[in-house]
Amino acid sequence: MKHSLLLLRMAALGLLAIQFTSCQKILDHWPGHGHGGGGDSTVKYRIKSMQYSYSYDTTASRVATFHYSADNLLDSITSPGQGNTFSDELMRFVYNENGALIEYLKIVRPSHATGIIIDRKYGIGDQNRIVADTFEAYEVAPGYSDRSQIEYDDSGRIFREFHEYEVLAGSDGPPVFFDTAIFQYDGNGNRGVVVRDFAQSGGGVTDSTVYDNKVAYRSTNPIFQFYDRDYSKNNSNYATGYNAAGLPLGFAVGSMEHFLDIGEPRVIEWEEVP
Numbered sequence: 001m002k003h004s005l006l007l008l009r010m011a012a013l014g015l016l017a018i019q020f021t022s023c024q025k026i027l028d029h030w031p032g033h034g035h036g037g038g039g040d041s042t043v044k045y046r047i048k049s050m051q052y053s054y055s056y057d058t059t060a061s062r063v064a065t066f067h068y069s070a071d072n073l074l075d076s077i078t079s080p081g082q083g084n085t086f087s088d089e090l091m092r093f094v095y096n097e098n099g100a101l102i103e104y105l106k107i108v109r110p111s112h113a114t115g116i117i118i119d120r121k122y123g124i125g126d127q128n129r130i131v132a133d134t135f136e137a138y139e140v141a142p143g144y145s146d147r148s149q150i151e152y153d154d155s156g157r158i159f160r161e162f163h164e165y166e167v168l169a170g171s172d173g174p175p176v177f178f179d180t181a182i183f184q185y186d187g188n189g190n191r192g193v194v195v196r197d198f199a200q201s202g203g204g205v206t207d208s209t210v211y212d213n214k215v216a217y218r219s220t221n222p223i224f225q226f227y228d229r230d231y232s233k234n235n236s237n238y239a240t241g242y243n244a245a246g247l248p249l250g251f252a253v254g255s256m257e258h259f260l261d262i263g264e265p266r267v268i269e270w271e272e273v274p
Contacts, residue, residue, distance in 0.1 A: 044273040045245055046072070046220055051267035052259070064089075064262055072273060073099065074223050077262070091261060093223065100128045101223065106261050118261065129156075130226060157231040159183050181229070189233035212237045215246040217268065227260050243270055 050064045064079040077091040087108045094103040106118035123132030135146040145166045153159040161181045179196055186192040190211045211234040218224040218232070225231045238255030239248035250267040251257045259265050 044220075045243075045247060045270045046273050047217070047268060048271040049269040050259075050262065050265050051250070052263040052265050053253075062263070071099070074221060077260075079262070096124070098128055100124045101130065101226075104227075133161075155185075155231070157183070157185065158226070158229050161229070183229060185231070189231075191230050191232045194229075210237045211235065212239055214239065214242055214248065217248050217265075220247070224260065228258075245270075 046068065047066050049066065051062070052064060053061050062079050064077050066074065067076045067078065069075045073095060074093050076093065079089040081088040090105075090107040092105045092107070093101060094105075096102050100122075102122050102124065104118070104120040104122075108117050119136050121134045122130045123134075125131035129150075129152060131150050133146075133148045133150060135148075146163055147166075148161050148163045150158055151160040159182065161183075163179050163181070164176065165178070166176050182195045182197075183191055184193045184195070188211070191209065209232075211232065214235055216232050216235050218228060218230055235248050236251070236255055236257055238252045238257060239250070240252055241249040243249060247270055248268060249270075251265055253264075253266075255264060257264055
C-alpha cells in the first residue's frame with residue numbers, strides 16, 4: 001500500500017511554478033533560447049500545443065492546448081476527450097496579485113463525479129518563491145494528502161524537499177509517513193541525480209538522465225521547472241528534432257519524459273511570445 005501511494009505521488013508530481021515577482025519578471029527569467037544549440041537568442045517561445053501519450057501507450061493519442069493570459073501567464077491547459085476512450089481534462093493555474101502561483105487544479109470529466117482529482121495549494125515565501133506545496137487527491141482510493149517544505153539553492157533551483165504523506169481513509173498502512181528528495185545538478189547545469197530517502201523503509205532511490213546540448217523546453221516557463229522539479233539547461237537525449245531556436249519538437253517513445261500531469265510529450269508545437 002505504501003509503495004503504491006508513493007508511486008501515485010511521483011506520478012502526480014510528474015516526478016507546478018517557481019518564483020513569480022511580476023509579469024515582466026517572468027519574461028526576464030526566460031533565457032534567450034539560442035544558448036547551447038544555436039538559434040535566434042532574441043526570440044522567445046512558448047508551447048502552443050502538445051501531442052502526448054501515457055507511458056503505457058506507444059502512440060501520441062491525445063492533444064493538449066496551452067492557454068495564456070494577456071500578461072503571458074499560463075492560464076490553463078485543455079485536453080478534450082475522445083469518446084469513451086478518454087475524459088475531458090482541464091488544468092487550471094491560479095495566481096495572486098503579484099503573479100505568484102497559489103493553486104493548481106486538475107479537473108477530469110465525466111469519469112470523476114466531483115470533477116476535481118488534483119488540488120495543489122502553494123505557500124509563498126521570500127522572493128515570491130513557493131516554499132510549501134500541499135496536495136490532495138480526490139476519488140483515488142484510499143485518497144491521501146501530501147504536504148512538503150521546499151528549499152532552494154543559490155541559483156533558484158529546488159535542491160531539497162521534505163514530504164509528509166497522510167492517508168485520508170481506508171488504508172491498513174501507516175497513517176503518516178515521510179520522505180526527502182534531494183536534487184543534484186552537474187557542472188553543465190543539468191539535474192544529475194535525484195535521491196529519494198523513504199524514511200520508513202530505510203531505503204533510497206536514485207535516477208539519472210543523459211542530456212543533449214540543446215535548450216531545455218522546461219526553461220521556457222517557470223511552472224514547468226517547478227512542477228517537474230527540473231531546472232536542467234538541456235533536454236534528455238531522446239528528442240526527435242529541434243526548431244531553429246534549439247527547442248525540442250518532441251520525444252521518442254520510451255523516453256520516460258514525463259511532463260506535468262500530462263504524460264510523455266511526443267510532438268511539441270511552439271509559437272513566438274507576442
